[in-house]
Amino acid sequence: MRCCLARRKPLTGLTGINAREMENASMRLRSFDRGSALREFLHRAPHSRRRFLAGLAGLSALPLLPARGSAQAMPALVEARLVAAPREVQLVPEKYPATGVWAYNGSVPGPVLRARQGERLRVHVENALAEQTTVHWHGIRLPNAMDGVPFITQRPIEPGGGFTYEFTLPDAGTFFYHPHQRSYEQVGRGLSGALIVEERTPPEVDRDVLWVLGDYRLSADASIRGGFGHFMDLSHAGRIGNTVTLNGHMPESFRVRAGERLRLRLINAAPARVFALEFRGHRPWVIALDGQPVEPHEPPGGAVVLGPAMRADLILDMTAAPGSRHAVHDGFYARRPYDLVDLEYSDEAPLRARAGDPPRLPDNPLAEPEVRAAERHEIVFTGGMMGDMRGLPRGAAWAVNGVANGCGEGGSPFEPLLVLRKGRSYVLHLVNDTLWHHPIHLHGHSFRVVSRNGRPTRYREWLDTVMLAPRERAEIAFVADNPGDWMFHCHVLEHQASGMMSCIRVG
Ligand code: C2O
Ligand code: CU
Numbered sequence: 001m002r003c004c005l006a007r008r009k010p011l012t013g014l015t016g017i018n019a020r021e022m023e024n025a026s027m028r029l030r031s032f033d034r035g036s037a038l039r040e041f042l043h044r045a046p047h048s049r050r051r052f053l054a055g056l057a058g059l060s061a062l063p064l065l066p067a068r069g070s071a072q073a074m075p076a077l078v079e080a081r082l083v084a085a086p087r088e089v090q091l092v093p094e095k096y097p098a099t100g101v102w103a104y105n106g107s108v109p110g111p112v113l114r115a116r117q118g119e120r121l122r123v124h125v126e127n128a129l130a131e132q133t134t135v136h137w138h139g140i141r142l143p144n145a146m147d148g149v150p151f152i153t154q155r156p157i158e159p160g161g162g163f164t165y166e167f168t169l170p171d172a173g174t175f176f177y178h179p180h181q182r183s184y185e186q187v188g189r190g191l192s193g194a195l196i197v198e199e200r201t202p203p204e205v206d207r208d209v210l211w212v213l214g215d216y217r218l219s220a221d222a223s224i225r226g227g228f229g230h231f232m233d234l235s236h237a238g239r240i241g242n243t244v245t246l247n248g249h250m251p252e253s254f255r256v257r258a259g260e261r262l263r264l265r266l267i268n269a270a271p272a273r274v275f276a277l278e279f280r281g282h283r284p285w286v287i288a289l290d291g292q293p294v295e296p297h298e299p300p301g302g303a304v305v306l307g308p309a310m311r312a313d314l315i316l317d318m319t320a321a322p323g324s325r326h327a328v329h330d331g332f333y334a335r336r337p338y339d340l341v342d343l344e345y346s347d348e349a350p351l352r353a354r355a356g357d358p359p360r361l362p363d364n365p366l367a368e369p370e371v372r373a374a375e376r377h378e379i380v381f382t383g384g385m386m387g388d389m390r391g392l393p394r395g396a397a398w399a400v401n402g403v404a405n406g407c408g409e410g411g412s413p414f415e416p417l418l419v420l421r422k423g424r425s426y427v428l429h430l431v432n433d434t435l436w437h438h439p440i441h442l443h444g445h446s447f448r449v450v451s452r453n454g455r456p457t458r459y460r461e462w463l464d465t466v467m468l469a470p471r472e473r474a475e476i477a478f479v480a481d482n483p484g485d486w487m488f489h490c491h492v493l494e495h496q497a498s499g500m501m502s503c504i505r506v507g
Contacts, residue, residue: 144484173291
């Protein structure tokens with residue numbers, strides 16, 4: 001079974017978290033104002049504390065896909081152009097109509113940007129949407145001014161305007177880009193794409209494969225349903241869709257050959273949906289999380305769990321028999337399991353008898369935090385349905401240490417949650433005091449997850465987005481080595497838009 005149009009359920013059935021909770025919640029919801037309250041929350045009085053970078057007008061014709069520069073001594077320059085515009089694409093199988101989306105360069109997901117570690121990336125973004133936008137380079141440790149956060153790091157790109165982002169790529173790994181302006185709608189309508197930074201010496205595999213996972217809420221005519229920013233989605237699990245896509249389509253099968261070794265890069269580009277992927281009949285190895293290498297290990301519990309914005313690089317050895325077929329199954333929402341795609345083996349003889357140990361990727365140049373000497377802070381996430389939403393501004397459903405911030409949109413000002421000293425080590429104790437999952441993302445840095453619920457983590461993994469289960473606590477550690485104002489927020493985009501947003505200043 002897969003998520004598809006034929007299995008559409010009414011809105012309240014879509015989130016699939018827990019039917020009883022949902023029913024209770026929707027009863028209570030009737031007393032809430034919807035829609036306009038959020039708008040009001042997001043567009044409070046403009047402020048003028050910051051200077052804005054100038055937009056770029058009059059772009060010359062540039063190639064749609066990156067082309068390697070040729071400089072020898074200087075880091076090579078990879079240049080690309082992204083045009084955000086409405087477009088019709090075939091998200092669902094051909095027997096259904098096309099879907100009107102918002103796309104980069106006409107495709108959903110957007111074009112794959114590829115460069116090598118240490119190279120410079122220059123991307124000319126043009127906005128052909130009817131509203132403002134920005135592009136955020138999720139997980140890239142870049143200068144603050146290139147981070148794509150409206151009103152904090154740049155003036156949003158006006159309709160018809162442009163902006164050129166340029167930065168060096170310090171880390172190899174699997175990253176992605178997406179708007180940071182009204183992202184709960186802009187991402188929900190299709191805007192995001194992969195940014196792959198190759199290792200200087202990539203590990204040996206037969207194929208380097210990318211699966212960008214998307215999730216859309218479609219009507220029976222395959223159009224994207226409206227109702228973005230509905231308080232029901234804001235205050236629950238976010239806008240979970242009814243149509244899961246793999247690289248912008250709904251393929252039945254993915255062709256493989258017995259004996260081959262894949263590096264499979266997974267990106268969860270959905271606004272709210274969590275995935276827990278099981279590769280039936282196979283034993284994948286996780287070799288990187290959020291772009292950062294990790295000691296190769298089998299996913300705990302047998303499933304690769306990816307909250308919104310999270311990435312995993314797997315080594316997948318095709319150990320099953322020629323001609324066989326095996327489901328990639330998503331069982332995250334116990335009441336709504338489905339098969340994402342089938343691994344379909346060709347009849348060819350196995351490429352090799354047995355693959356060796358999985359490769360260990362070379363570490364990226366991250367500063368190691370001194371956990372013992374680190375300054376510590378506690379950060380508590382509250383709110384949500386069945387949680388405490390008392391005292392929050394109209395349209396807000398969540399808070400970080402008691403404060404509900406907007407996304408900086410409309411210039412709504414907010415003070416930093418923390419001010420950190422450049423070069424010092426910090427441990428942040430994150431406390432999820434809600435009944436919902438929250439993938440918490442810090443811009444401009446990667447951090448080690450050193451404990452969960454008081455117990456040391458086995459791999460001390462480097463992440464940029466750490467998923468907190470309901471009531472879970474985690475300690476993250478990092479060196480505050482990148483100066484600027486960095487967003488620190490939940491990546492369920494409706495949560496981000498309705499208060500689970502804050503800023504950490506490094507200076
Ligand atoms: Cu992927 Cu603040 O974002
Ligand atoms: Cu959240």
